[in-house]
Structures are given as structure tokens and as C-alpha cells.
Amino acid sequence: MFKNLMLYRLSPDWPQSAAQWEEAIAGEPFAECDAAQQKSSGWVAPRGDEHGALVETVDGQWIARFVIETKSVPGDAVRRKVQEAVDAIEKTSGRKPGKKELRDLRDDALIALLPQAFPRRSQVTVWLNPRTRLLVLDAGAQGKADELITSLVRVAGKGFGIGLLQTATSPQAAMAAWLADPEGDALPHAFNIERECELKGSGDEPAVIKFTRHPLQTEEVRQHITEGKLPTRLALGWSGRVGFVLTQALQLKKIAFQEGVFEDGPKTTDEDRFDADVALATGELGALITDLIEALGGEAATTAVSDQAPPATHAAPAAARTPVAVEADDGPPF
Structure with a gap:
């Protein structure tokens, strides 16, 4: 639970209660992709109960x-099926299909193969602190976060406000200052620099330097900062309890609770494990986020996103649906 964090602020208008939130998202429950459907998304019970x-x-x-479920078809499989159809046309009619006919054959091949494709399913845990209006998404990719927020905007209706959490000092400027300080005094005492970092230069073809399992408070790293390379990712530790990687976009990745943190809580049965894990994780991460915002100069004004969501879409009949995208050849089988 909570491996990657994206941070947002909600306006005070919605939701007013957990019950109101549940009633809204119940309008977009998750359903598995049908045989000819490329993608499906929606809300499920966080405990895993049906x-x-x-x-x-x-x-x-x-x-x-x-939950987001997607299905795709490998390009090689589509090409083989299209070639089979082309060979059959040439054998029976003695002619080669034209460009438009080839496109139709490709669409037909996609529709025929899609029911055989294995679905991929990913999930995003959503944590809302109703007191501070902090919305936290356990998402590692912006596309997943955008799809979830689109659903929230759609079910909440007009007037719903949400924006990325912004700090007075950008994470990149702060990380550069922390790495450039030879004494280590620039970094607040609650945090410590770990052994992973990515530095990126400027220009059309910027140099990228990655440090892994390498001391970072060194003259070598400071020299790169002096030359204009800026950190895009930096591994940090917080209070000896949580390790994470901070990005220039104020995302927390690779979150790892240190050994013993979850042992501090009360002993629980398997039935109560969900509640215990949520309570411990949100307690630790809530305090970490508060300290991180303070380390970055405090919170700046929120940049709001549009409250106008696209209308809900419904699956089209298989024959009329736009064909799905074909996977790149170097991707997984399905």
C-alpha cells in the first residue's frame, strides 16, 4: 500500500462526507472489459470485498x-492474420487488395484477435484527508492519475475543484541546494540524503547522470551542480522511518517503510489488517508530507484544473468501435 504518491488539494465544496463521495463514485463502478472492449475503468471496494x-x-x-483494465494485441499477430486474408484474396480473385481494403482487413483482424488478448489490470489507491483536503493518489504514472481525476470530476459535477499541490520552493531548486551544500545544513534535520540521484543538464540533448548506491554528498556531485546539471530525482530518508525518491514534479516514488515501523502498531488479526495498515501508513506519510512541504518553503497557491469533465462514454457495438491500438513489437505478448 502506497508505493508512489501524487499530491493534490481539493476545494472545500466536495465531498462533504465519505457517504457523499461513495454515492458519487457508485455511478462509475468497475466492470471487466468485454470481449471486444479495449479499456474499462471504475471504482471497487478498497478492502477487496465484492x-x-x-x-x-x-x-x-x-x-x-x-481500477483500470486494458487489452491490446501484439502487432505481429495482427500482421500475420492480415497476411492470411491477403493471401486468400489473391488466391481466389487473383488481385491484390488496395490501401482501403488493407485498412479494413487490419481492423477486422484486430476485432477478431481482441477477445483472445489477456487483460492487464492496475489499481490506484486514493487517500483523502477530509480535514486538510489533501488528496493522495498511489499512482506511478500520470496517465492513470489523469483518468482517475477525470472520473472524480465527472461524478462530482460542476463546481468541483482540484489542483496539484504546489510549494513555494520547487523540488528541483531545493534538491539542488541540498546537494550543493558541503556541510549538509541546507537539508532539514528530519531528512537525510540517501544513495540514488539523477542529474540532468540543459539544451536540446541534455546530459543525464545517474548515481545508484553511490554517496551523493561529494565534490563530484557538487561539481555537476555547479556546471548547471539539476536533480530530477533524489532518494531521501525521513526520520529513520520512511525512504522515498523525490522527483522534480513533487512526486514521491519507491516509498519504503523501514523495518520495524509496522511492528510499532497494535497486534491485529488478518481481518483487521486493512485498518491497521491504513492507519499506520497514513499516519507516517501524513507527517512526512507535512515536513516535506515545510522543507520546500511551505505551500503555494494551488493551480486548479478544469471542473468540466468529458461526458461518460459507453461501449459502442463491436462493428462500429474504433479499432484498438496495436502493441509495439518489443512489448509483452499481450
């Missing part, structure tokens, strides 16, 4: 879960 609550309240925090 008919459980869509929003759970644990220690004052609200938890939900969004």
Missing part, C-alpha cells in the same frame, strides 16, 4: 480504490 463499501473511513482518513 460487495463492500466503495469508501472506507479509517482513523479519520477516507480510502477508495480505482
Whole structure:
């Protein structure tokens, strides 16, 4: 739970309660892709129960879960099926298909192969602190976060406001200052620099230098900073309890709770494990986020995103649906 964090602020207008949030997202429940469907997304019970609550309240925090399922077809399989159809046409009619006919054959091949494609499913845990209006997404890719937010905007209706959390000092400027300080005094005491970093230069073809399992408070790293290379990722530790990688976009990645952190909580049965894990994780990460915002100069004004969501889409009949994208040849089988 909570391996990557994206941070947002919600306006105070919605939701007013966990029940209101659950009622809204119940309008977009998750359903598996049907045989000819490329993508499906929606909300599921965060506990994993088939008919459980869509929003759970644990220690004052609200938890939900969004699922995205996709299916795609490898390009090589499509090309083979198209070639089979082309060979059959040439054999029976003695002619070669034209460009338009080839496109139609390709679409037909995609539709025919899609039911055989294995679905890929990913999920995003959503944590909302109703007191601070902090919305946290456990998402490693911006596309997943955007799809989830689009769903939230759609179910909340007009007036819903959400924006990325912004700090007075950019993460990149702060990380550069921390790495450039030979005494280590620029970094707040709650944090420590670990052994992973990525530095990137400027220009059309910027140099990229990656350090892995390497001391970073060295003259070599400071020299790169002096030459104009700026950190895009930096591994940090917080209070000896949580390790993570901070990015220039104020995302927290590779979150790892240190040994013993989850042992501090009360002993629980398997039935209560969800509540215990959520309470401990949100408690630790909430304090970390507060310290991180302070380390970055405090919070700046939120940049709001549009509250106008695209209308809900419905699956079209298989014959009329736009064909799915074909996977690159070097991708997984399905």
C-alpha cells in the first residue's frame, strides 16, 4: 500500500462526507472489459470485498480504490492474420487488395484477435484527508492519475475543484541546494540524503547522470551542480522511518517503510489488517508530507484544473468501435 504518491488539494465544496463521495463514485463502478472492449475503468471496494463499501473511513482518513483494465494485441499477430486474408484474396480473385481494403482487413483482424488478448489490470489507491483536503493518489504514472481525476470530476459535477499541490520552493531548486551544500545544513534535520540521484543538464540533448548506491554528498556531485546539471530525482530518508525518491514534479516514488515501523502498531488479526495498515501508513506519510512541504518553503497557491469533465462514454457495438491500438513489437505478448 502506497508505493508512489501524487499530491493534490481539493476545494472545500466536495465531498462533504465519505457517504457523499461513495454515492458519487457508485455511478462509475468497475466492470471487466468485454470481449471486444479495449479499456474499462471504475471504482471497487478498497478492502477487496465484492460487495463492500466503495469508501472506507479509517482513523479519520477516507480510502477508495480505482481500477483500470486494458487489452491490446501484439502487432505481429495482427500482421500475420492480415497476411492470411491477403493471401486468400489473391488466391481466389487473383488481385491484390488496395490501401482501403488493407485498412479494413487490419481492423477486422484486430476485432477478431481482441477477445483472445489477456487483460492487464492496475489499481490506484486514493487517500483523502477530509480535514486538510489533501488528496493522495498511489499512482506511478500520470496517465492513470489523469483518468482517475477525470472520473472524480465527472461524478462530482460542476463546481468541483482540484489542483496539484504546489510549494513555494520547487523540488528541483531545493534538491539542488541540498546537494550543493558541503556541510549538509541546507537539508532539514528530519531528512537525510540517501544513495540514488539523477542529474540532468540543459539544451536540446541534455546530459543525464545517474548515481545508484553511490554517496551523493561529494565534490563530484557538487561539481555537476555547479556546471548547471539539476536533480530530477533524489532518494531521501525521513526520520529513520520512511525512504522515498523525490522527483522534480513533487512526486514521491519507491516509498519504503523501514523495518520495524509496522511492528510499532497494535497486534491485529488478518481481518483487521486493512485498518491497521491504513492507519499506520497514513499516519507516517501524513507527517512526512507535512515536513516535506515545510522543507520546500511551505505551500503555494494551488493551480486548479478544469471542473468540466468529458461526458461518460459507453461501449459502442463491436462493428462500429474504433479499432484498438496495436502493441509495439518489443512489448509483452499481450
